[in-house]
Amino acid sequence: MSRRGNCWGDAVMERVFRSLKSEWLPAKGYPSLNDARRDIGFYLMIHYNEIRPHKFNDGLSPVVKEGVYYKKVFGVC
Numbered sequence: 001m002s003r004r005g006n007c008w009g010d011a012v013m014e015r016v017f018r019s020l021k022s023e024w025l026p027a028k029g030y031p032s033l034n035d036a037r038r039d040i041g042f043y044l045m046i047h048y049n050e051i052r053p054h055k056f057n058d059g060l061s062p063v064v065k066e067g068v069y070y071k072k073v074f075g076v077c
Contacts, residue, residue, distance in 0.1 A: 016048065 024043045030036035050063045057065040070076055 016044070019048065019052075020044070 020040065020043060024040075024047070030039065048062075050061050052061055053059045054062060054065075060068070
């Protein structure tokens with residue numbers, strides 16, 4: 001983790017939450033807590049990690065980029 005005054009430790013999660021708020025959450029909120037849990041869980045586990053392209057990963061999702069890395073380094077996918 002980062003030391004005091006060095007915000008690098010929080011930068012990744014702040015970026016995820018910013019994307020969640022700006023791309024996914026409905027403006028009027030959710031009708032129930034269960035709807036919110038299901039929808040946000042889908043965003044984080046499926047959309048953000050497997051589908052959504054990330055600029056830092058050359059336009060690939062984290063799961064695809066990791067597969068490319070493992071195939072390149074270890075010869076497996």
